[in-house]
Amino acid sequence: MTDLAALSATEAADAFAKGDATAEALVRASLARIDAHDGQVNAVVRLDREAALEAATAQDRARAAGRPLGPLAGAPMMHKDMYYRAGRVSTCGSRIRGDFRPAVTATVLDRLDAAGAIDMGTLNMAEFAQNPTGHNAHHGDCHNPWSLPYCTGGSSSGSGAGVAARFFTAALGSDTGGSIRLPASICGVTGIKGTQTRVSRAGVMPLSFSMDNVGPLARTARDCARIMRVISGHDPRDATSAPEAVPDYEAALTGDLRGVSVAVPREWFLDGADDAVVQGFEAALEVLKARGATVTRVSCPSLAAIGTYVSVVSRVEAAAIHANWMREHPADYAIHLSGRLYGGYAIPGHLYVEALSRRGALLRQFCREALSGHHVVATPTLRMRVPTLAETDIDASPDNWARHMAVSANTRPFNYLGLPTISLPCGLDDRGLPLGLQLAARPFGEGRVLAAADAFQRDTDWHARMPPLA
Amino acid sequence: MATDPTHQAEAAIRLWSGIEPPNAAARRGLEDLPALIAEFAALRGTLVFEDEPSSFEAALREEQEPGT
Structure with missing residues (x-):
């Protein structure tokens, strides 16, 4: 008998559409998995058990009545606790917003609802989405399902851990410096951030308006393709959202990488990388080659400037929107967050404007360096093996600051560049913890990275492996 | 008058934003400012x-993936 909780989002939706599973059975399988294991993992902040079962029953009735089904109908999902649903508490991982009930619903939730996905509740996250490890002083740290003393990555900690633990089929995360790709890599799942402006941010907690992105974490590239099709596209409620048409990403998943050129930057991404990371990355490149891709090492001198500017943009923008709370009740923040925000107030305005103003020129330069004659850029998602919660805990010791911030070294540049970027599992290290492969493409090239990731997953089973939860 | 970069930054934050250093980690976070200043100087x-x-x-539009 099929374990319904083990199905991916597309498998669950397709099983529901074919009548092989009811939505209620899919939701009950997820609930049972959460009941059994979330005491260890701590991915869930709010479980809307009854509402999820009612939504599932409505989907079952719709199918029985022969009504059209959405592309994600019946698939159980939960989302990072920063996607507003009118009237539902959205803590944003914080004490400050512990009883915040928004008046609006996020456009992406409306779109997922319309696609038939079942929203079961909200997930743990870094406080105000502002750390790359997933530590949370208010809800408790989320734990890596592959080994509980290890961090999940952040800031979408519950999204990564919950998908990995098979608590639900997929989750929304958000990504300003790697917050989708890091937990995807560290928890052994697949996560994508689109081109800057690709997905609406209306009704989503802001962190850095220049670099915030909404995107899914799921088991497979195919899942991500289907979800991205649903959530992408212009939204009148978000003036920054792009008007470009949204392709059928899933239809373009052919498995064929012949003629695809993969660029591997010599600079930055492998600087000081752990041996296990390098081995896993090189092995992943061989898989892409076996599918028909060519791999070329390229030089990207632009990365030094990009690395400087990216942190300034997010720090200053976050500092600006948190200034009132930092004045009025700074003690309500976790130590690491108020410490991180504080430095943002020291950066002069003209340097922030310089960082933003150089962004277009550096995007053009990076595309010349890495994507001229190449289709995809490949890097490891992290340079280091998965760290423990203890060794990246700044609240316990400020000495952990450098290791904590180094977690996102390889993901941050792509937020500054605004490029579509995916992370997918590409191995396990010598301790049995996941390794991630990061793929980026030109603006609006989500289809490129999804197709490459899907091709990779046709020849590997890293994405299908389950963490050894007791 | 404070002269080291950390104390100067604290004074500027207090003057411009009315925000005090919330904890020791915040002061520690300011210690990376000299490196950041050097990086910006290199980009002048x-x-x-x-x-x-x-x-x-x-x-973003000029560098768009062909066919999208």
Whole structure:
């Protein structure tokens, strides 16, 4: 008998559409998995058990009545606790917003609802989405399902851990410096951030308006393709959202990488990388080659400037929107967050404007360096093996600051560049913890990275492996 | 008058934003400012007079994946 909780989002939706599973059975399988294991993992902040079962029953009735089904109908999902649903508490991982009930619903939730996905509740996250490890002083740290003393990555900690633990089929995360790709890599799942402006941010907690992105974490590239099709596209409620048409990403998943050129930057991404990371990355490149891709090492001198500017943009923008709370009740923040925000107030305005103003020129330069004659850029998602919660805990010791911030070294540049970027599992290290492969493409090239990731997953089973939860 | 960069930064934050250092980690976080200042110093002269933030949205479209 099929374990319904083990199905991916597309498998669950397709099983529901074919009548092989009811939505209620899919939701009950997820609930049972959460009941059994979330005491260890701590991915869930709010479980809307009854509402999820009612939504599932409505989907079952719709199918029985022969009504059209959405592309994600019946698939159980939960989302990072920063996607507003009118009237539902959205803590944003914080004490400050512990009883915040928004008046609006996020456009992406409306779109997922319309696609038939079942929203079961909200997930743990870094406080105000502002750390790359997933530590949370208010809800408790989320734990890596592959080994509980290890961090999940952040800031979408519950999204990564919950998908990995098979608590639900997929989750929304958000990504300003790697917050989708890091937990995807560290928890052994697949996560994508689109081109800057690709997905609406209306009704989503802001962190850095220049670099915030909404995107899914799921088991497979195919899942991500289907979800991205649903959530992408212009939204009148978000003036920054792009008007470009949204392709059928899933239809373009052919498995064929012949003629695809993969660029591997010599600079930055492998600087000081752990041996296990390098081995896993090189092995992943061989898989892409076996599918028909060519791999070329390229030089990207632009990365030094990009690395400087990216942190300034997010720090200053976050500092600006948190200034009132930092004045009025700074003690309500976790130590690491108020410490991180504080430095943002020291950066002069003209340097922030310089960082933003150089962004277009550096995007053009990076595309010349890495994507001229190449289709995809490949890097490891992290340079280091998965760290423990203890060794990246700044609240316990400020000495952990450098290791904590180094977690996102390889993901941050792509937020500054605004490029579509995916992370997918590409191995396990010598301790049995996941390794991630990061793929980026030109603006609006989500289809490129999804197709490459899907091709990779046709020849590997890293994405299908389950963490050894007791 | 404070002269080291951390104390100067604290004074500037207090003056401009009315925010006090919330904890020791915050002061520790200011210790990376000299390195950041050096990185910006190395980039001096690269900003073109006509550059502005909206050039990024233009670049996204100019550098778009063909066929999208």
